[in-house]
Amino acid sequence: MIYYFSGCGNSKYVALELAKNVGDKLVFIPDAMKNGDFECNLKNNEMLGFVFPVYCWAPPQLVLDFISRLKINKTTVYTYFITTYGDNAGHTEKVFRAALKKHNIELSACLGIQMPETYVNMSGMDVDTKEVALQKINRAKDQLPELFETIADRRYLSDLEVGNNPFLKTYIVRPLFYKFLVTDKKWWTTNDCIGCGSCVSVCPLENISLNDNRRPEWKGNCTTCEACYHICPVHAIQFGKATKEKGQYQRFC
Numbered sequence: 001m002i003y004y005f006s007g008c009g010n011s012k013y014v015a016l017e018l019a020k021n022v023g024d025k026l027v028f029i030p031d032a033m034k035n036g037d038f039e040c041n042l043k044n045n046e047m048l049g050f051v052f053p054v055y056c057w058a059p060p061q062l063v064l065d066f067i068s069r070l071k072i073n074k075t076t077v078y079t080y081f082i083t084t085y086g087d088n089a090g091h092t093e094k095v096f097r098a099a100l101k102k103h104n105i106e107l108s109a110c111l112g113i114q115m116p117e118t119y120v121n122m123s124g125m126d127v128d129t130k131e132v133a134l135q136k137i138n139r140a141k142d143q144l145p146e147l148f149e150t151i152a153d154r155r156y157l158s159d160l161e162v163g164n165n166p167f168l169k170t171y172i173v174r175p176l177f178y179k180f181l182v183t184d185k186k187w188w189t190t191n192d193c194i195g196c197g198s199c200v201s202v203c204p205l206e207n208i209s210l211n212d213n214r215r216p217e218w219k220g221n222c223t224t225c226e227a228c229y230h231i232c233p234v235h236a237i238q239f240g241k242a243t244k245e246k247g248q249y250q251r252f253c
């Protein structure tokens with residue numbers, strides 16, 4: 001069983017490739033949450049895997065909330081995650097291990113892979129140049145087969161880029177990030193909006209609808225995954241003043 005979350009397609013790509021490689025069932029976490037499907041019925045000897053992006057040097061809160069609600073039917077034999085990040089993961093592994101404690105599950109493998117940057121809602125943060133994004137994608141494509149082999153062989157491994165000052169980032173900055181920046185109150189559209197509804201269809205949480213003027217409205221359940229921002233064909237979606245003149249990432253999955 002593989003549970004995954006992805007906003008802009010990087011982790012989705014990894015999850016789809018992983019599922020093809022190991023032949024396990026793939027479940028999109030927002031779908032499971034929407035359907036109230038928290039029963040994780042593992043077959044004998046089945047692995048339990050998670051794929052998600054790093055959000056503020058930890059797994060997205062949505063993934064942690066989902067894990068806390070999961071009902072797992074048996075003792076797991078091999079549990080792992082693969083996470084994608086623009087730079088590094090901070091203490092993602094520690095936070096994830098703590099989330100699994102409730103289920104008395106020990107992680108067997110924690111694997112990370114660098115992918116193009118998607119976060120733009122803070123000053124100084126922008127997408128990678130096209131060249132850097134392409135380099136990251138090509139490198140990831142080269143590295144993924146080895147990651148999948150690690151999992152298929154059920155090896156024990158922790159291989160994540162932790163980066164500098166992980167404690168500060170994960171345990172001090174992250175709570176502030178959720179308090180002030182994980183909100184949809186700051187999303188708005190410029191007059192360039194053409195009312196195409198791409199933002200509505202791409203939102204993984206079904207949190208956007210078009211109003212009578214065919215302008216997007218956010219409904220209060222946003223994880224700031226940035227999917228709506230990046231997909232907009234006319235770059236009309238903005239987050240306060242933070243995204244002025246920032247780039248967009250063309251998702252490849």
Ligand SMILES: Cc1cc2nc3c(=O)[nH]c(=O)nc-3n(C[C@H](O)[C@H](O)[C@H](O)COP(=O)(O)O)c2cc1C
Binds near residue numbers: 007008011012052054
């Ligand atoms: C809300 C948010 C927070 C992020 N925080 C981090 C971070 O702490 N470290 C990092 O290296 N990348 C960070 N990123 C970048 C993503 O982890 C990276 O681009 C990831 O591959 C996106 O995956 P997705 O396309 O599946 O959504 C962040 C992205 C978002 C949207």
